Amino acid sequence: MIRILLADDQALLRSTFRMLIDSCDDMTVVAEAANGEEAAELTQAHRPDLVLMDIRMPVVDGLVATRRICATPELPHTRVLILTTFETDEYVAHALEAGASGFLGKDVTADALLAGIRTVVGGEALLSPAATRALIGRYLSGTGTTGASPTGSLASLTDRERELTALAAHGLSNQEIAERLFVSPLTVRTHIHRAMMKIGARDRAQLIVAAYQQGLVRVR
CATH class of the missing domain: 1.10.10.10 (Winged helix-like DNA-binding domain superfamily/Winged helix DNA-binding domain)
Incomplete structure (x- = not known):
């Protein structure tokens, strides 16, 4: 069973994601967070297999929360899948440098999202076409920073x-x-x-x- 934590400041979106995920036999939502601070704390408490993380959230944003989660020695198997409307080169680069394993736009279909969760938990990276273009443009132009790479x-x-x-x-x-x-x-x-x-x-x-x-x- 894939254990998932939802991190998004919009309650309606969290509810939609929960219904979708809980409808699958191989997935379950173990916790929800409305900001990055809660996401980091609840990830420590529940140790999910995957955190479905929004970027723009109050208190602490998703990038900072991702960095905290991925830098925690007690969470070596927790993966972060970024799900956001912002697929610019800056966001993509910083998300991956923070340790995120995947990056999808919020316009993704339900089937693609579920497949993406399984892909990331299975150990593969997941980048949407827009995110891939942004990443290639940033790093191959030599403007990417090393961060946690x-x-x-x-x-x-x-x-x-x-x-x-x-x-x-x-x-x-x-x-x-x-x-x-x-x-x-x-x-x-x-x-x-x-x-x-x-x-x-x-x-x-x-x-x-x-x-x-x-x-x-x-x-x-």
Whole structure:
């Protein structure tokens, strides 16, 4: 069962998300927060698998709350999925630097949101097309900051690991990479995981950030 915490200052949206999530057999909402301060505190108390986090909230915003959650040693398995109407390069960059594993616009469909939750909890990064464009533009232009990004060098990766990291950075899922390279999704997942471990990436999103920052992926 995927345990989820909802963080949004709009009660109506939280209620809508709760009804959608609780209608699934493999998900449940364990807590709700109306601001970032509550989100960080309730995450500590409930230790959910995933926090569905808005960015613009009172008291403490979602970016600060995400940074607090992802920097807490007692929460190594909690993932943050940003869900917001603001998909600018600044928000996307800061969200990923704070440790977020996914980023979706609030115009996402119900099915896409549920699939996104499963994707992030499963260990993959999730970026909407708009968020991906913003991230690529920021990091490949050299304007991204390092923040909480991995400090290890991609030079430590094998050729195969670098190849798969580049494909992941271009937005391909494990299944899509497997189909392109004629290998199994498990093989792809293993190589990606090894690459993450070598450079000290918390998750796939940080691996992708490193690929942009260190020049593995370039504008085509």
